[in-house]
Structure formats: structure tokens, C-alpha cells
Amino acid sequence: MKSMAIVVRDDSYDKILTPLAFAYLTASEGTQVDMLFVNWAVKALTAEGAAALRIDGRHAAEEAMVREGVAKAGLPPEVYDIIKALKGTGCVNFYACSLAGAIFGVNEGNLIPEAEGIVGAAWFLNEKAAKADHYQYF
Amino acid sequence: MSETQVTSTLDTTGKCCPMPMVETNKAIKALAIGDVLEIIATDVGTRKDIPSWCERMGQSLLSMTEEGGVLRYHVRKNR
Numbered sequence: 001m002k003s004m005a006i007v008v009r010d011d012s013y014d015k016i017l018t019p020l021a022f023a024y025l026t027a028s029e030g031t032q033v034d035m036l037f038v039n040w041a042v043k044a045l046t047a048e049g050a051a052a053l054r055i056d057g058r059h060a061a062e063e064a065m066v067r068e069g070v071a072k073a074g075l076p077p078e079v080y081d082i083i084k085a086l087k088g089t090g091c092v093n094f095y096a097c098s099l100a101g102a103i104f105g106v107n108e109g110n111l112i113p114e115a116e117g118i119v120g121a122a123w124f125l126n127e128k129a130a131k132a133d134h135y136q137y138f
Numbered sequence: 139m140s141e142t143q144v145t146s147t148l149d150t151t152g153k154c155c156p157m158p159m160v161e162t163n164k165a166i167k168a169l170a171i172g173d174v175l176e177i178i179a180t181d182v183g184t185r186k187d188i189p190s191w192c193e194r195m196g197q198s199l200l201s202m203t204e205e206g207g208v209l210r211y212h213v214r215k216n217r
Contacts, residue, residue: 025156028163029195074150074157 003032005124005132011040013053013079014066019138020082021075027091034093034128036121042100046110050080080112087114095119095128142200142212145173151208154181159191162213166197169215174200177211184209 004026008019023033043049055063067077076082086092094115096106101118108118129135148165150158158179165175177188185202188211192199200212 021156025159028156028160029191030163072152073155074153074161 001031001133003132004134005129006035007137008037008041009039012056014055023092024086027089032091036095036124038097038100042096042104042106045096045115053079083114144176147176149178151180155183158184159187173215175213179209
């Protein structure tokens with residue numbers, strides 16, 4: 001697999017781990033990974049938003065256990081640190097959806113430097129998702 | 139039968155997916171062709187991950203053993 005595109009919608013701490021782990025796994029093999037963050041997940045591409053990610057709903061009370069498990073597994077427990085590790089592979093590009101940015105308050109002023117920028121979904125879907133060897137949606 | 143000459147050992151004990159594979163990819167890059175990487179793991183997911191990774195990446199899985207919950211792989215770097 002040479003390329004993979006991932007759209008991330010879910011923004012709770014536990015649910016965002018899987019797309020980040022899959023990206024890390026494939027990027028470590030040299031696969032080019034392009035990730036578009038949409039809806040509330042776009043806030044994960046800001047330092048404040050990444051730090052504010054929590055586990056929602058019926059699993060909320062188990063957050064400490066999950067964070068401990070993540071650290072034991074060898075991943076950094078903070079989402080921003082995972083993003084930095086992914087960026088360090090040299091194979092992952094992070095994009096913020098422009099619509100999501102407009103709705104949920106992410107702009108070029110608060111976007112983390114690890115992100116490539118704010119893009120339209122049409123560009124991502126046509127230039128990245130449609131051309132990727134594999135496409136995932138979380 | 140001669141024992142495999144291990145060049146380098148990667149101990150991923152306690153770590154889980156994706157870290158054993160992320161660290162294996164890093165470790166193999168640091169080796170020369172013909173070197174043998176020993177990977178120690180406790181993540182049972184590596185039972186399938188490492189053999190398929192070897193096949194996909196063109197590396198040779200020389201051996202795979204499991205004792206007391208500890209998995210040990212010997213991988214020769216081919217490319």
C-alpha cells in the first residue's frame with residue numbers, strides 16, 4: 001500500500017485513537033497518509049482542542065484507565081504528542097476541513113504547525129481520497 | 139544446527155499495537171543488509187503482524203518462538 005486517506009469525524013479521546021494508531025502503523029512502513037479532520041474532530045488540530053479531548057458518554061468515567069492503557073501500550077497519552085509523533089514519520093499530512101473550521105472555530109491562527117492547512121472537502125475527496133490505495137472513515 | 143547471530147535486539151515487552159510494528163520499522167532501517175533483528179514482544183497481535191510484515195517488506199522471518207507469554211522473532215534484513 002503506497003497511500004491511505006483517512007477522514008476523522010469523531011472527536012472523543014478514545015475514538016480518535018484508532019485512526020491515529022492506524023496512521024502511525026502505516027506511515028512507519030513508508031505509506032503516505034493524508035488525514036482530513038471534519039466536524040468536531042477539526043478541533044484536534046488546535047493545541048487547546050487536542051488537550052481538551054475527553055471520553056464521552058457511558059465510558060467517560062473510565063478515562064483514567066484508558067489513558068494509562070495508552071501509555072502502557074507505548075503511545076504518548078496526549079493526542080497532540082501522538083500527532084507530533086505521526087508528523088515525525090515524514091509520511092503523514094494533517095488537513096482541517098474548511099467547513100468544519102468555520103463552524104467549530106479553527107482557523108489559520110490557531111491551527112497547529114503540524115497541520116498542512118485548511119482545505120475544502122472537494123479537494124481532499126478528489127485529490128487524496130479518490131487517488132489513495134485505501135480510504136477509511138472514522 | 140547453528141544458532142542465529144543476532145545483530146540487534148528490540149524489546150517491545152508490554153507495548154501494544156501500533157508500537158511494536160512502528161518500532162520494528164525504525165529498528166530495521168538502522169541495520170545493514172544481512173543483519174538479524176531480534177524482536178521481543180508480548181503483544182499477541184504480533185503473531186500475525188510480524189510474519190505478514192516480513193512478507194510485505196521483503197524481509198526474512200528466520201524464527202518465531204513463544205515461551206511464557208513472550209514472543210521472540212528473528213528477522214534477517216534483505217533490503
